[in-house]
Amino acid sequence: MNERIEQLLEEIRQAAAQLKDDAAVEAYRIAYLARKGKIAALFDELKNVPKEEKPAAGKALNTLRQNAQTLLGDAVAALAADQTGAAAGVDLSLPGRRPARGHMHIVSQTVDEISSIFRRMGFSIADGPEIETDYYNFESLNFPADHPARDMQDTFFLTKNHLLRTHTTPVQVRLMEKYQPPIRAIFPGKVYRNEVISARSHVQFHQVDGLFVDRDVTFADLKGTLVTFAKMYYGSSLKYRFRPSFFPFTEPSAEMDISCYLCGAKGCRVCKHTGWLEILGCGMVDPNVFASVHVDPEEYSGYAFGIGIERTAMLRHGLDDIRLLFENDMRVNKQFN
Numbered sequence: 001m002n003e004r005i006e007q008l009l010e011e012i013r014q015a016a017a018q019l020k021d022d023a024a025v026e027a028y029r030i031a032y033l034a035r036k037g038k039i040a041a042l043f044d045e046l047k048n049v050p051k052e053e054k055p056a057a058g059k060a061l062n063t064l065r066q067n068a069q070t071l072l073g074d075a076v077a078a079l080a081a082d083q084t085g086a087a088a089g090v091d092l093s094l095p096g097r098r099p100a101r102g103h104m105h106i107v108s109q110t111v112d113e114i115s116s117i118f119r120r121m122g123f124s125i126a127d128g129p130e131i132e133t134d135y136y137n138f139e140s141l142n143f144p145a146d147h148p149a150r151d152m153q154d155t156f157f158l159t160k161n162h163l164l165r166t167h168t169t170p171v172q173v174r175l176m177e178k179y180q181p182p183i184r185a186i187f188p189g190k191v192y193r194n195e196v197i198s199a200r201s202h203v204q205f206h207q208v209d210g211l212f213v214d215r216d217v218t219f220a221d222l223k224g225t226l227v228t229f230a231k232m233y234y235g236s237s238l239k240y241r242f243r244p245s246f247f248p249f250t251e252p253s254a255e256m257d258i259s260c261y262l263c264g265a266k267g268c269r270v271c272k273h274t275g276w277l278e279i280l281g282c283g284m285v286d287p288n289v290f291a292s293v294h295v296d297p298e299e300y301s302g303y304a305f306g307i308g309i310e311r312t313a314m315l316r317h318g319l320d321d322i323r324l325l326f327e328n329d330m331r332v333n334k335q336f337n
């Protein structure tokens, strides 16, 4: 019996390999699987098998029938796949086509890279509204009404009291209103200025501001953090310097320059032949700002800084026109994959 089962299995395997059309499939089914097929015939002969061999023989026959059915199912599925391919005019042997994949815009990449450096130094990420009040954008930051400092920022006013924020600095006031020190956060976002669009300025761009307030925060802490940032972002061998500057909300205020890595500080178009690149503004939080948020300047001190995102991306990638970052010319965008 076993031998005959083996033989039939071999025959069925060979037959299954020849199932090239529907007619062959039907013939196979009738020959082997139908009620009068060869497998059924073997089942009939089970009654002649000696009693002790019956269970094993029955089991082997069941396996044979399952195999015959699986082979049939596979052949039918293969035929169906062939037909769909042919009907749709699809050549399944062609190599696949890669789907077009997008990538982050260079401005977003720059925000992410800067954020990740500050996060590693323990800063959290905060957010604030793009439509601000005069109070948060100017007054609380120690820009007195009618003070010429307001002219530093050409503002889009929406109403007498509402405007598109000209910098991300107002988020520091919102944070200090909401949380008690210690506060250590950066706040990236969009800012707006009523400027003539040119290679150097745009009406909408991005900044990331930072704030650190705690007991005993000093200018040395500010320098340590910002030098670490600059080295991580621009390269560890750079030279740097802090120049005195003025912002209404910091005292003292400074701007940070790094040696021009494009020309090795020899002087080039990008550093305007000075050998230095200005990368950010910073300073110690002015006591008047602390007063507007009821933080005691006797107990706490803090530093703040502001970085222009487009400027940073342009310096890092040697771009000479900010408009390249906003026109969505794919020839430009694709270079920053």
Ligand code: DAH
Residues within 6 Å of the ligand: 166, 167, 168, 169, 209, 210, 247, 250, 280, 281, 282, 283, 303, 304, 305, 306, 307
């Ligand atoms: N808000 C300033 C600007 O838009 C940049 C800035 C300078 C932000 C110094 C700061 C800072 O937080 O401390 O030009």
